[in-house]
Amino acid sequence: MKNKDSNSSWKIGSVIFLAIIIFGFLSFSLYKEFSKKKMVENEIEALKEQAEKIKQENMSLEERIAYLGSQDYQKIQAKDKLDLQDPNENVVVITQDLDIPTQKTEESNTSNNVQHNYSQEKTSNFLKWWNYFIK
DSSP, X not given: OHHHHHHHHHHHHHHHHHHHHHHHHHHHHHHHHHHHHHHHHHHHHXXXXXXXXXXXXXXXXXXXXXXXXXXXXXXXXXXXXXXXXXXXXXXXXXXXXXXXXXEEEEEEOSSOEEEEEEOTTTSOHHHHHHHHHHO
16 A cells, blocks of 8 residues: 555656746746737837837928928029029118228327227227227
């Protein structure tokens, strides 16, 4: 009887050991499958976000293309780059006169009055203010 008990306990032990090994193998396989599934889901989500971003960029570019093809943009470019005007438009050109009159200031010295000509091109702004307040 002991022989039968030890033989059956050995069989039960080996079956339990095999069941644990099979359970461990199945658990590891399930874990790998779930982790792969999670990675695929994350990648799908990232691709969806990227697709949405590209859609928004496309909409923005379509709006820009529509604006660049509009009459308003063409008129602005014709005025800026080609110096054209509308038939009902009056153009006024303001030019800067290069012959700027010189300022004459009198300064009294101990011996005589000396007259200085201050030209805008030759005197810095700081010196003009200095001369205005100090001299």
